[in-house]
Amino acid sequence: MPGRRDNQEIEHFVERFAQVLVDSGMPRIASRIAITIMTTDEGRLTAAELAERLHASPAAISGGVRYLTQVGIAQRGRDRGSRRDHYAIQDDWLYQTIAQRDSILARWSSGLHDGARAVGEDTPAGRRFAESVEFFEFLRKEMEGVLDRWEDHRRSRA
Amino acid sequence: MPGRRDNQEIEHFVERFAQVLVDSGMPRIASRIAITIMTTDEGRLTAAELAERLHASPAAISGGVRYLTQVGIAQRGRDRGSRRDHYAIQDDWLYQTIAQRDSILARWSSGLHDGARAVGEDTPAGRRFAESVEFFEFLRKEMEGVLDRWEDHRRSRA
DNA sequence: CGCTGATTTCACAATTTTGTGAAGCTTCGG
């Protein structure tokens, strides 16, 4: 029967793509949780469902969702009449994650600025640092534009 | 005496900025090596000099420079008449590092594409994945433009 | 209120990462 969900294939996908996110610095359990939720049509799961699908302990789920809610990727919620929390991700959480990279670029930029000061702005090494600062500042400005254009693109498609 | 190199301040800077790179996924020792070389006016150091400045073993240096040369950040070289290799970084190694992110975006994109297939392209979850694929493909195209504009900007300034 | 199920916290175990010391290999100069 085509169109039937193949849970084993989904599990495989989750583990594989989780590694991609882990390589980008997201904690493993948080990556697995976020992707697993993303594979559901509703975009939400309870802690117990997550524990079952991921073969992980409630403690691990607890830690993972804490991370995800703190960085704004997931929100906790609870249905009326239920005792279980559920966790939902925004449809555009990957976009949000990329958008938040601006603060990372800022960190690089200011770090490099410190480098220029440390070695002396008027030295060859200092000029090398200054050049890098410029590059990262350029990047930050450009990324703004890129994200704006994506918004336009997306809206114009709807 | 102003303009004198303050080695202790430079050491502090190296360790601090190394953490920034580590958070972006670069191995610690490689980060420290790359930044230390960057703080020299010549843009190059020998393995022995690196070991001394970083208080690290020759083995650690060996592993670090192997990483750096493999990813194209540093090149090994040797002066005529010397027995020591030295390691140099490109002035634009940070630019190169960012430019290489394209392959990372590609990995995300293809991973998300797999996700759409795994859950079924015609499901709500599948559409969510498809949207993300589009976003990352958009990003890849835009980044090309951004880097080109940086090149122009840089050239026009020289 | 007190019971029950859900979630969090905490100490610890398993795993992974990272760097060291020592031995081995390579290369160059004599």
Next chain:
DNA sequence: CCGAAGCTTCACAAAATTGTGAAATCAGCG
């Protein structure tokens, strides 16, 4: 060729990360 300096490799130790089990806490319902 030989000696020595420099570099690499390998087995292991130290440290950090990550997830578990069990106990504690919390929340809603009767």
